[in-house]
Amino acid sequence: MKNSVIFNLPVKSLEKSRAFFSALGFTFNEQYCGPEAAFMSIAGDTVQAMLTTEPFFKSLINKPVVQAKEANEVVICLMCDSREEVDSLIAKALAAGGTTPHPPEDHGFMYDQGFEDLDGHLWNLVWSAPQE
Template sequence: MKQEIIFNLPVKNLEKSKAFFTALGFSTNPQYSNEQAAFMDIVGGVHIMLMTEGFFQSLINKPVVNAAEGNEVIICLMCDSREEIDSLIAKASAGGARIPHPPEDHGFMYDQGFEDLDGHLWNLVWTAPQD
């Protein structure tokens, strides 16, 4: 099995969502993108495929969940430092994300999350190196 993960997310406005995630530092892979979907590299083998709601709906036989009203998953990204989390949260907030709670500092772990433009939940986590 190839060690890559792709999260497929329905979005209301593909161009706005691409701009939002580009501002966070994600890059678009044009080879797998078109007017209905944008394949974006997050880090290493982790990607998101942003899909217009209509295209996403064509691939499933259930209703598309309105992520602003209910969630099925929280996407968690491990970060290299507290500062990286703070920087990404600031960029997400500037791009229109909702920040549901202040950062949580547990000493050995630091985390904070955001809700993207379509209501999908993202959590950013840093853990202290183990001795």
């Protein structure tokens, strides 16, 4: 099995979501982008997401699409290399229209902060001190 994760996220506006995540520094592989979906690289080939319009996402499943502004099924957690990277990505998310659901949490050995994207999906950014 290849060490990579690809997850699908339903979005209300593909154009606005692409602009939001581009502002965070995520990139898109245009070979796999179209009017109903956009393939986004978060961490190279290791972590990627397919942003899909809600109608297209619904065609892939046989359940209702969760409205992430009303309920969440998952929190996407990304490990960062430093506290500064956490703060930088949070600042970019806020500048691009995201919100923060809680203040930063500093436990000394671990630092985290979350943001909610334009569609209400929750993302948590974490830095953890290296283990000795």
